[in-house]
Amino acid sequence: GDSVTQMEGPVTLSEEAFLTINCTYTATGYPSLFWYVQYPGEGLQLLLKATKADDKGSNKGFEATYRKETTSFHLEKGSVQVSDSAVYFCALRVSSNTGKLIFGQGTTLQVKP
Amino acid sequence: GAGVSQSPSNKVTEKGKDVELRCDPISGHTALYWYRQSLGQGLEFLIYFQGNSAPDKSGLPSDRFSAERTGGSVSTLTIQRTQQEDSAVYLCASSFPGSTGELFFGEGSRLTVL
Numbered sequence: 001g002d003s004v005t006q007m008e009g010p011v012t013l014s015e016e017a018f019l020t021i022n023c024t025y026t027a028t029g030y031p032s033l034f035w036y037v038q039y040p041g042e043g044l045q046l047l048l049k050a051t052k053a054d055d056k057g058s059n060k061g062f063e064a065t066y067r068k069e070t071t072s073f074h075l076e077k078g079s080v081q082v083s084d085s086a087v088y089f090c091a092l093r094v095s096s097n098t099g100k101l102i103f104g105q106g107t108t109l110q111v112k113p
Numbered sequence: 114g115a116g117v118s119q120s121p122s123n124k125v126t127e128k129g130k131d132v133e134l135r136c137d138p139i140s141g142h143t144a145l146y147w148y149r150q151s152l153g154q155g156l157e158f159l160i161y162f163q164g165n166s167a168p169d170k171s172g173l174p175s176d177r178f179s180a181e182r183t184g185g186s187v188s189t190l191t192i193q194r195t196q197q198e199d200s201a202v203y204l205c206a207s208s209f210p211g212s213t214g215e216l217f218f219g220e221g222s223r224l225t226v227l
Binding site: 093106 | 146161206215218
């Protein structure tokens with residue numbers, strides 16, 4: 001079945017370090033891909049998305065490129081800040097006929113000053 | 114309110130009791146979703162309502178779980194005869210018609226079954 005696999009956390013970085021959180025997926029169709037973020041004490045919110053192969057989603061300095069050949073959608077940021085500390089979820093939507101998203105298990109990021 | 118509202122925010126119950134969790138979606142959002150977030154397990158899809166269509170119940174883990182959506186707005190998730198493994202945060206989300214995948218989440222209802 002359709003699924004999303006994320007690298008296990010927690011990931012601990014110093015401020016201004018480079019961030020990569022790996023995400024790979026399995027899907028029968030041509031999914032849309034998403035990164036959601038959950039800041040402490042808040043609900044999940046959309047961070048970025050890509051709807052077709054080779055698309056790059058970007059927001060708040062974060063980027064992810066939809067790689068169909070490697071079925072991946074890795075999240076990157078060049079210089080993390082303490083305020084980026086959160087749980088990050090990769091997700092896919094297989095069909096435009098359903099809004100249902102399938103999420104990965106989440107990766108906790110902690111950024112230390 | 115402006116966002117998705119869930120109640121109660123915290124619920125502690127005894128094994129075997131029934132619980133009801135409520136979700137009030139954003140006004141005008143036709144799609145409503147329930148997910149479960151367990152420690153270390155990520156988000157598990159439970160059920161999806163879209164307008165007047167039959168709901169997608171494919172994620173409900175057992176027949177102890179049910180959900181309804183009245184009048185195309187408020188939804189209630191009911192768990193009968195709760196078990197300790199039902200302890201989790203239950204998240205509700207909604208989206209507007211034609212959404213390309215942006216779900217708006219509530220802050221969740223944390224259920225603890227003793």
